Amino acid sequence: MNKEVKISCKNIWKLYGETPEKFLKNTNNNPTTEEIKQNNYIPAVRDASIDVNTGEILVIMGLSGSGKSTLLRCMSKLIEPTHGQVFFEGNDLLKASEKELIDIRRHKMGMVFQHFALLPHRTVLQNVAFPLEVQGQEIQKREERAKDVIKLVGLEGREKYYPRELSGGQQQRVGLARSLAVEPDVWFLDEPFSALDPLIRKEMQNEFLRLQSMLKKTIVFITHDFDEAIRLADRIAIMYEGLIVQVGTPEELITKPATDYVAEFTKDIPRSKLLNAESIMNEKDKKPYENTVNYSDKIEKIASKVLKSESIFSVVDDNKEVIGSVSKKELIKALFAEDKNE
Template identity: 50%
Template sequence: MKSAHIPAGPVKLACQDLWKIYGVKPREAAEIARASRDSQGKPGADRAAHQHIAAVAGATLDIHEAEIFVLMGLSGSGKSTLLRCLTRLIEPSFGSVTLDGEDLLMADRRRMTEVRRKAMGMVFQNFGLLPHLTVLDNVAFPLRVQGIDRATREARAREMTELVGLRGREAQYPSQLSGGQQQRVGIARSLAAEPEIWFLDEPFSALDPLIRRQMQDEFIRLQKILRKTIVFVTHDVQEAFRLADRIAIMRDGAIVQIGTPAEIALAPANDYIAEFLRDVPLLKVIRAGELMTPSSDSERPLSVFSVDDTLEELLPDLLGGSGTVGIRDAADKIVGRISASDITRLLRGDRAALA
């Protein structure tokens, strides 16, 4: 499993007061944004009274290096539009977007093309594979566009194809692959150019539930190896809470809450989010490192789990008579303990257990 804690690394990508307003001229966007905030005290506009639509309304966020940052919301909430504004596939109306401190909204077309080719990898719901190219050639295509010689790009493509579990299928065509295999090709292709930041927009939503779960497992495995900075869009609550380091929940173009899965599950910002998360089981969301009592005892308990394991994974040992389990960090050092009574207090609503 993976950590739900905010990475300690520097900010990789950020946006400040970002808007995308349809139905107005660019010079009017700033005035509308200010009027919307002034009249309601927060981003958002009375759409019935105006001839414009704020698809993204005042979004502000920081995304850290090696963090999986999930944009979540219902259909029409603005999450995919926000992702496209961050990459300037859609031109924002107002605000700022910075990548490693560079203001992307000041970049000309040539510079943005260079940034997308070298710094950004993208995976979308529709796999977008070229039907006349083999798996290997599809994966190597971004490198071909960059003008990299054939031997080098094919070597890199073979490496990525093996990484996503498609070794032996390099000569096959997309029509010969299952949906899950096609999505793996799309993932391999997006990684071929070694992007600094990885954008995924509903990448698994077109897949059957079983294949979707397998692809989530694959995604977690790849992130352990690659440690990419990732922006992941989904409308699926379970998927978001399973994959995310932090989540931004959107509604009507605005971000209504940002936090770790545990923070959001235990302290929803409003009734809308509480209802949205009603069916999210805490034991699948809270991780051992968020509930443990710090301990540096030299005596190693019989059962030991990672700080990244969910409480659900601890239950069999706790209920089987262990009473208390040890929690280890990435260096295999015991850093804390959790007892069955800790979990009982949490389920009874004692949020102080996470203090």
């Protein structure tokens, strides 16, 4: 793959306890679960290595306490990892000076928080202009820019409001606007929609996708909601007790779960919405049949016509070349995956 890597984490460890650095050194930077437990350390992140590619949406998913937020904070050095390296555009973030860090955060990173983290004493406009203000931009210039971003997130006319006068969804729009004000390259979102009720959450997810389709940022998105992850992600990393158990596209996670834990997670996902023809086709059968389906068609779309007809369908790629076949048999096997085990 020759995708450009924006952020690269190498063997990140974050342990809580007394002198965790020493402990890691003594165990060759690779303590076992037993060793960690015996020495009374709490592992937040264990040996996490992951690359974030330019322009992709990487969703880090896991239950609470799985270390996903800690890993995100290691990427922006809000938390200093106990061990490991973080490369941001090729530069080692952990070796950067305080001044360099402030500079990177001022111009290249934006972050959205679960509970919005708006400054209560500032109006919407002042909140959004805040990152520009600390850079020392002139008031007129920064407020102009802030107004643009507020318009972008659909809060026009609310510039003079204080956060407490806004609903949760509106507050998070302010949070989004603030993080976008500096036109960051990387956009960190820490469970941005978890504190909102389900209907608003859906609306905000659409809003997020709309913004991303315009802005094309590199995004690291944290959630504990698998449905949300599937809706938004290019790739998903699943974390469990501080470990990254699997990284892959949503389809890969469902069709080839690396562990039982991942399988358990993906069990209840409506496969028809997620899997495409390519992921369920019979790869050995490359005979050209009369009927064809595109490799990227979701099962949802092709199910009825495949199930109705008795014949086999060819799966073709964009160049109309046959790469496999789909029949009733594959379809049923895919949709009722649990039966595989029996």
